[in-house]
Amino acid sequence: MPTTQQLQDFTQQVRRDILRMVHKVSSGHPGGSLGCAEFFTCLYQEVMDYSTDFTMDGKNEDLFFLSNGHISPVYYSVLAHSGFFPVEELNTFRLIDSRLQGHPTTHEGLEGIRIASGSLGQGMSVALGAAEAKKLNGDDKLIYSLHGDGELQEGQNWEAIMYASAKKVDNLIATIDLNGKQIDGATDDVLPMGSIKAKFEAFGWDVIEVKEGNDIDAILAGLAEAKSLTGKGKPVCILLETMMGNGVDFMMHTHAWHGKAPSDEQLENALAQNPTTLGDY
Amino acid sequence: MKKYTYTEKKDTRSGFGDGLTELGRTNPNVVALCADLVGSLKMADFIKENPERFFQIGIAEANMMGIAAGMTIGGKIPFTGTFANFSTGRVYDQIRQSIAYSNKNVKICASHAGVTLGEDGATHQILEDIGLMKMLPGMTVINPCDYNQTKAATIAIADFDGPVYLRFGRPKVPIFMPEGEFVIGKGIQLTEGTDVTIVATGHLVWESLQAAEQLEAEGISVDVINIHTIKPLDEEIILKSVAKTGCIVTAEEHNKLGGLGESVARTLALNTPTPQEFVATDDTFGESGTPDQLMAKYGLDAAAVIKAVKKVISRK
Numbered sequence: 001m002p003t004t005q006q007l008q009d010f011t012q013q014v015r016r017d018i019l020r021m022v023h024k025v026s027s028g029h030p031g032g033s034l035g036c037a038e039f040f041t042c043l044y045q046e047v048m049d050y051s052t053d054f055t056m057d058g059k060n061e062d063l064f065f066l067s068n069g070h071i072s073p074v075y076y077s078v079l080a081h082s083g084f085f086p087v088e089e090l091n092t093f094r095l096i097d098s099r100l101q102g103h104p105t106t107h108e109g110l111e112g113i114r115i116a117s118g119s120l121g122q123g124m125s126v127a128l129g130a131a132e133a134k135k136l137n138g139d140d141k142l143i144y145s146l147h148g149d150g151e152l153q154e155g156q157n158w159e160a161i162m163y164a165s166a167k168k169v170d171n172l173i174a175t176i177d178l179n180g181k182q183i184d185g186a187t188d189d190v191l192p193m194g195s196i197k198a199k200f201e202a203f204g205w206d207v208i209e210v211k212e213g214n215d216i217d218a219i220l221a222g223l224a225e226a227k228s229l230t231g232k233g234k235p236v237c238i239l240l241e242t243m244m245g246n247g248v249d250f251m252m253h254t255h256a257w258h259g260k261a262p263s264d265e266q267l268e269n270a271l272a273q274n275p276t277t278l279g280d281y
Numbered sequence: 282m283k284k285y286t287y288t289e290k291k292d293t294r295s296g297f298g299d300g301l302t303e304l305g306r307t308n309p310n311v312v313a314l315c316a317d318l319v320g321s322l323k324m325a326d327f328i329k330e331n332p333e334r335f336f337q338i339g340i341a342e343a344n345m346m347g348i349a350a351g352m353t354i355g356g357k358i359p360f361t362g363t364f365a366n367f368s369t370g371r372v373y374d375q376i377r378q379s380i381a382y383s384n385k386n387v388k389i390c391a392s393h394a395g396v397t398l399g400e401d402g403a404t405h406q407i408l409e410d411i412g413l414m415k416m417l418p419g420m421t422v423i424n425p426c427d428y429n430q431t432k433a434a435t436i437a438i439a440d441f442d443g444p445v446y447l448r449f450g451r452p453k454v455p456i457f458m459p460e461g462e463f464v465i466g467k468g469i470q471l472t473e474g475t476d477v478t479i480v481a482t483g484h485l486v487w488e489s490l491q492a493a494e495q496l497e498a499e500g501i502s503v504d505v506i507n508i509h510t511i512k513p514l515d516e517e518i519i520l521k522s523v524a525k526t527g528c529i530v531t532a533e534e535h536n537k538l539g540g541l542g543e544s545v546a547r548t549l550a551l552n553t554p555t556p557q558e559f560v561a562t563d564d565t566f567g568e569s570g571t572p573d574q575l576m577a578k579y580g581l582d583a584a585a586v587i588k589a590v591k592k593v594i595s596r597k
Binding site: 056057058059063065105106107114115116117118119122123124125126127128129130131132133134136137139155156159160162163166167 | 312333334336338339341343344345346347348349350351352353354355356357359374375377378379382383384385
């Protein structure tokens with residue numbers, strides 16, 4: 001088991017990768033990626049049981065689905081440092097002929113990716129399907145998924161949320177990245193959604209709130225509690241309160257860095273704030 | 282000319298239902314999903330025999346497509362069932378991203394395609410679905426013509442690895458194709474002729490055979506080809522036929538824009554420009570009516586095929 005410090009160091013490396021990847025191509029989505037760096041680190045470095053000898057079916061493995069595909073930088077960095085593909089490949093992010101497309105896809109055969117995402121609102125349905133297939137296969141491993149909070153404005157999510165409880169899909173832990181921001185501003189300004197907790201509960205889910213969604217120990221505790229609730233007839237949701245742009249002071253407390261890359265000077269500043277490296281690509 | 286007769290009429294959707302039931306018995310990986318149209322899709326027998334492999338999704342087609350995509354991860358072969366309209370237009374982006382782009386082994390099975398859906402009217406009568414589906418990279422598009430062919434196609438697509446759109450219909454139509462093997466992408470030569478080629482798909486295959494008989498009586502010799510697979514298109518059988526006849530009529534229960542006719546026209550333009558007439562709907566929505574009334578009004582019957590044949594021959 002890695003220590004909290006080791007997971008924090010890993011997270012800092014992931015932050016460095018995110019910043020350098022989007023800086024190099026002057027495009028991509030650093031804000032949400034940075035906000036979920038700790039979550040991805042916890043999932044792939046501690047919580048999930050998986051093989052890096054990648055198979056699409058992933059039988060007898062925990063599987064993860066990213067629905068808000070635009071935070072691909074954090075996904076790619078964590079997959080690479082977890083051993084799915086060479087870390088050097090991060091250098092090809094968003095470039096022509098790369099397997100690291102702007103949004104994640106199976107199309108170029110990148111290990112670790114099982115579905116394309118980017119067009120929002122589709123990932124929970126896919127996760128449900130994978131969960132149902134695991135039940136049919138007598139496979140007791142779990143399905144994890146991540147969704148943006150703004151993404152919940154897509155109606156398909158509510159079809160899926162309704163299905164999950166109605167059909168007792170209790171091998172799914174769906175996490176909502178509750179950062180309160182979307183492209184055009186605060187979610188409360190763009191389309192206020194009221195209490196997401198009350199909505200999931202009204203739809204029959206068990207809901208766990210992680211108020212410190214950028215704290216490794218809090219995330220691990222939330223995921224452990226979620227796991228303890230699986231297999232009891234209800235789907236499980238984690239409301240993960242994160243800070244968009246976490247770890248880079250000028251990217252925090254704003255939605256401005258949702259889909260914007262840092263300049264040379266900004267990159268230098270941001271990297272100086274995250275000096276720990278396990279070996280940059 | 283070879284004559285085709287029938288002793289029984291049956292809906293093509295029953296061919297799907299019976300094919301699915303057979304798959305339930307022979308292929309343990311086949312699962313079925315439905316968005317509240319079990320009766321219309323004739324899925325009851327599969328459900329009775331395999332309740333654990335049937336997933337009632339409710340009226341939520343987008344969710345159904347996503348769940349189907351997810352179930353392939355774990356080795357399942359999902360067959361989704363709803364009307365053609367709700368199998369395509371309603372869920373285009375879900376199919377595009379989660380199924381086609383992700384190359385998932387989902388079989389999108391679509392009933393009540395075209396105007397022969399009848400009295401429910403234009404909201405439910407999709408005439409654009411072939412176009413929508415054939416434009417998706419990697420999507421196979423199949424439109425069988427009768428009960429036997431639909432049953433055989435249903436069984437065949439389970440053994441094919443990749444996304445498939447299988448289109449069939451509501452009304453009872455003659456059963457004239459033999460039972461048995463279905464080869465994806467391989468057109469079937471139904472009659473041999475020298476004056477004109479008719480390439481037909483779905484319900485228009487029978488209408489084209491009726492037209493061919495009448496034309497034969499008038500001394501016009503017709504090559505009728507059953508193109509059940511619109512993508513990939515059997516270009517060889519079409520090019521071989523027009524090399525003999527020098528003109529072609531395409532016939533389909535679909536908009537002339539985006540359908541079989543355009544795929545054939547493209548093939549001809551690239552290989553051997555040939556006079557072509559289109560039996561198809563003329564960029565219009567449908568309306569309420571009986572299937573026969575609608576097929577006549579929208580120019581999708583044997584009479585329309587005969588008219589198109591005479592016109593195209595005059596253009597040679």
